[in-house]
Amino acid sequence: MTIPAAAAAAYRAVSQMSAQPAASAITPANVPGSSFSDFLSGAVKDSINTIRQGEQAATAQVQGKANLVDVVQQVNSAELTLDTVVAVRDKVVAAYQSILNMPI
Numbered sequence: 001m002t003i004p005a006a007a008a009a010a011y012r013a014v015s016q017m018s019a020q021p022a023a024s025a026i027t028p029a030n031v032p033g034s035s036f037s038d039f040l041s042g043a044v045k046d047s048i049n050t051i052r053q054g055e056q057a058a059t060a061q062v063q064g065k066a067n068l069v070d071v072v073q074q075v076n077s078a079e080l081t082l083d084t085v086v087a088v089r090d091k092v093v094a095a096y097q098s099i100l101n102m103p104i
Contacts, residue, residue: 054078
């Protein structure tokens, strides 16, 4: 069931990439001034914004002010973002527990 949602999100991401100018692309790690913490901070902010947009779209649909297709896309995007955040959190916790269990 998540395959159609993933396909829709991938299609939307590709369409957004073609609409954005090349200057707004993700900066490589070897560019001065960029760091993993900056990347992670940006990813968290993007995740929060995506989830917030999904909530706003659902609210607008309840009020009768939004197109159903747009609402479904926003909610699917928010759901995929939340699933990704939870998966990353689980991996971080597993890595932390693995480090704690290492013999000294």
